[in-house]
Amino acid sequence: MSESVKATIDSDSTGNVPGAPATRVIKRHTLATRLWHWTNLVCLIVLLMSGLQIFNAHPALYWGEQSDFANPFIAIHARTAEDGERMGVVRIAGQAFDTTGVLGLSDDNGQLRERAFPRWATLPGDKWLTMGRNWHFLAAWIFVPLVVAYLLYTLLVPQRRRALFPTWVQLKNIPRTLLDHARLRFHHEADYNGIQKLTYLLVLFGLLPVMILSGLTMAPSVNAAWPWLTELFGGRQSARTFHFLCATALIGFFVVHIALVLVSGVFNNLRSMVSGRYRIQVEAHDGSEPKHD
């Protein structure tokens, strides 16, 4: 027995003490996944910040084909309050919010200036639409082909499908998994749990495609080539609004993702995405065997 166990246990597995659940280190992520993950991080930061620079050139969003300038769905601007002070305002569907200091009016090289998103959130920091566009398109040309390749890879390779599509048991266990998450009790298993899988599927096959397609459809020449795409979004300004809302949703995903990485064993999680090695509990709770070797 001890011979065979030794053979599967990684030689530098650490931290196992008698009485504690046995663990072992597996290879969780392939090199391709790890490279893709970190390339995505860089691309998404550039895309987000340059996107905010582009948004700042006309900080208002509308529904439909064109801009109803008097009635934007969302607008970020500065105005003079009744007491004569300048203030930053975000208007969403007619409701106004005071956002002075961050949105609408913020510090720009020691001076309060009107700009939708503040200097620290845009790329470049200065108001510079064309450079923002350049960075956006450069990052998009790296990001989009890789996303498309990854989605195809995920759909076509059975092993990848198993890694991302939840099993019936995992779906049934979602309430329990949610409860465990709320208690910060994380089970370190080779397989993702049901919530993780559904979230990744939503991001990969929902948010990212909408993000990419709504971005493409804003280009007038793509619009001439594929008019159905604009119609799918309900018009060019709707597409622009969806692009912005999806970016917001991706930030939401990013925040939750980072929070869970931090609280569920930050070193183990980070290592799995750097070297691929991930420590799991040997006796998995749902009895499933590790599938990624």
Next chain:
Amino acid sequence: MTDSNTRLSTSPEPDRARRRLLGGLCALGAGTFLTGCDRLSESAPVRATLSNVEQLSYKAQRLIASRQALAKEFDESQIAPVFRPNGTTNPQEDYYRAWVENGFADWRLTIDGLVEEPMTLSLPALREMASRTQITRHDCVEGWSCIGQWTGVPLADLLDRVRPADTARFVVFHCADHTYGGSDLYYESLDMIEAYHPQTLLAYDLNGEPLPVANGAPIRLRAERQLGYKQAKYVMRVELVESFKQLHGGKGGYWEDRGYDWWAGI
């Protein structure tokens, strides 16, 4: 099992110092990355890379859109009540003021450069030619859109009349206005594919009325598969060239000389 556990428990504790160092390096990396991007925006090789990206977008869009693919046309009911003017809205040049005062009676459009038969046309002469009317959406590089109805002469018909030389590769539009009071006159350029596109017009009417001064009177360019800054207003002269390197900043347009992409299809 116990065997292996006992053996493994002798392994050292995780190296906290190494982890802290790695964390620090990550934070440093992120900070450097962001200020780096700002600084990179100024560097020549980076700008060269970015212009290669423009070429990539240009070729990809030429690949997916056929030469004749039309920009979407809209219903009369969708026309915006006011077509938002942008850039120069009231040129102050003396010659332009004089044209406005006499209703553009003295105004002439010159078409020259690499053509077999250069010509000069008055506004009534342009209006007598076959026209095209289209209701299209104007997409500004800033992000907003506005729908308007344009009537004008298809540029292809004018080009057929002047007969471009084989060496002609671009059509340049020289305008009457100094945008934002700068030293350069506004100008723009299209390649022959966009120039001959059926929706590319020299438009003289907006929403059935003569083009207002704010929107580019007496004629403006409509190139419907391109962003707003390509739609040159106050066009005075159409010049066919082999290259626009010798003109103004050499990038083929007023905004292009200020860093914007020449390919305005995205």
